[in-house]
Each structure stands twice: as structure tokens, then as C-alpha cells.
Amino acid sequence: AQTVTQSQPEMSVQEAETVTLSCTYDTSESDYYLFWYKQPPSRQMILVIRQEAYKQQNATENRFSVNFQKAAKSFSLKISDSQLGDAAMYFCAYRSGSSNTGKLIFGQGTTLQVKP
């Protein structure tokens, strides 16, 4: 069974600085997708960035980028120029490329605090 691990329960960053959130996963599959979701307090979860495992190029979305290391099964999220609105819980998630359900397997989450 696939698992996702986020080893940092909490992280803190100064406004305008850069922070990296860690995620590792375990799978025997070669075809899969990885996601980072953001869940602000009392608000709904939204997708931040996604990566196909077959792509070597790291995904980037504005201030958000990933460092995808397939051999190491690592998928970290880098947030540049952190803003107060980035404060939230961040979840790393895995989805099998061969499953017919498309269910997401989430990590435990990392709470990000942004200090003004």
C-alpha cells in the first residue's frame, strides 16, 4: 500500500522569505501523480501544485515550485516570497496512475506560520 509522510508538523517563515516543506512517499508503482493542497483555517482545501511522475521537469506555479526526486521518493514544496495569506495547513497527496478510483492518499500535514 502507498503511504505519504510529512515529517514537519509545523514550520515557520518570515514574510518575504522562502520556505520548503518536505514530503516523502512509498510506492512500488511507476505511474502516479503527486499534489500539494493548501487548507487555510476553516476554509476549504485548494490545489497548489501537481506533478506527473513521468515528467522529470519540476512543476512551478508562480511562487510555488516542487523538487521532485523520483528515485528518492521525495516531493518537497518551495514557497518563495512568502505572504501572510500563505499561512495554512499544507498536505502532500499521492494518486495512483493505475487505480480506477483516483483516490488521494494524504500525508499528515504541515502547519505553516508566516510571521510579519
Place this chain on the structure above:
Amino acid sequence: GAGVSQSPRYKVAKRGQDVALRCDPISGHVSLFWYQQALGQGPEFLTYFQNEAQLDKSGLPSDRFFAERPEGSVSTLKIQRTQKEDSAVYLCASSLASSGINEQFFGPGTRLTVL
């Protein structure tokens, strides 16, 4: 309202009561998912629908949990004889399809508290 909506947003139940949680997915989305999120934890998969067919219910924790999507749109998650351990946020998500890198769009969740 283009997003996924859920109702009620908050539900308090006495132990042993039955509850029904509703999810309205984005129009046209074939796939619908239910997740359970305990406080301070990541969501855990409960069940999946493709249109009206429930293709995966492997995550349902017991036979007290039942989900349906009779017309392939609105879905209801029912919990019978609620227990304290059922207290959690129940999230619904929908996507155009389950395959590929299709994004799952989440609703705001229903926070269930069982006393």
C-alpha cells in the same frame, strides 16, 4: 455557485443518532469522493462514485457508513448509530474524471460532533 457545496456545515448528534450529510458537486463532474478528516490530520478516503455507480467503498470504516449518489449528481453520506469516534470533518470532492492528473475540487466540509 460554481464550487462544491456541502450541508450542513456543522452537525451535532447524540451518540446513537443517525445523520445524513449532503454533497453537491460541480455540475458535470463525473467523479465524486468522500473523505474523513480527523482533527489535525490529513483526509482519509472513504468512498468513490463514478456517476451513480459506487466503484470503491474500501475506506468506509464500518457498515454503519453508507453513501449514495442515485442520479449521478448529489451525494449523501449516511452514518447510522453514530459513535464518538465518528466525530470528524467529512469532505466531499469532485472531479471531471478520476484518471490522469484531473484536479479534485473540495467542498468546505461538514464538521460532525458526536456527544
